[in-house]
Amino acid sequence: MSKKWYQRRDEEMETCPICKNEFELGQMYEYRGSLACEDCIEEMREKRDIERAEVIEEQNFKTDRFKGLDMSESQIGKANRAILKSDIEIAKKESKRLKDYEGS
Numbered sequence: 001m002s003k004k005w006y007q008r009r010d011e012e013m014e015t016c017p018i019c020k021n022e023f024e025l026g027q028m029y030e031y032r033g034s035l036a037c038e039d040c041i042e043e044m045r046e047k048r049d050i051e052r053a054e055v056i057e058e059q060n061f062k063t064d065r066f067k068g069l070d071m072s073e074s075q076i077g078k079a080n081r082a083i084l085k086s087d088i089e090i091a092k093k094e095s096k097r098l099k100d101y102e103g104s
């Protein structure tokens, strides 16, 4: 392989997901794990914030269903928890998803 090929590889180009233009990595901005060029970073910021709001809303919707339900150690509470076992598991997984998202 020629040396030139390696030199070309050194200039790492990233495609901006919004305008689809290519930029050197050093010229791009990052927001919550997503890259965008200088012109698009504001749009990316909005997009990521909307995505985040959607994840939170979705999660609230799922956990809202358990609100007001008897989840105690009483007979009814035990029955409720048994019935909703799979839903509770899903809600737990969703909150992990949000944590993973926040961490990125």
Ligand SMILES: [Zn+2]
Pocket: 016, 017, 018, 019, 020, 021, 036, 037, 038, 039, 040
């Ligand atoms: Zn762009």
